[in-house]
Amino acid sequence: MRSVGLISMALLTLLVSACSEKPQFLGSNKSDAAAYTGAKNPYVEKGWNAGDKTSWEMQLRARAQNQNEYTKTE
Numbered sequence: 001m002r003s004v005g006l007i008s009m010a011l012l013t014l015l016v017s018a019c020s021e022k023p024q025f026l027g028s029n030k031s032d033a034a035a036y037t038g039a040k041n042p043y044v045e046k047g048w049n050a051g052d053k054t055s056w057e058m059q060l061r062a063r064a065q066n067q068n069e070y071t072k073t074e
């Protein structure tokens with residue numbers, strides 16, 4: 001009778017410990033770079049210079065206008 005109680009307590013402890021979540025940490029605390037710093041390779045969009053925030057914003061506006069349905073229908 002006592003062994004049944006010990007086994008049930010062990011199973012209960014095992015089940016409760018399986019429900020806990022382990023803490024998750026990133027590999028480093030380094031923050032990401034700004035999006036406009038970008039890649040410096042030959043495959044970037046023409047007219048955009050890596051590290052230039054104003055040319056980055058102009059390229060985003062141009063891309064958004066190409067996706068604008070109102071300008072496509074005219």
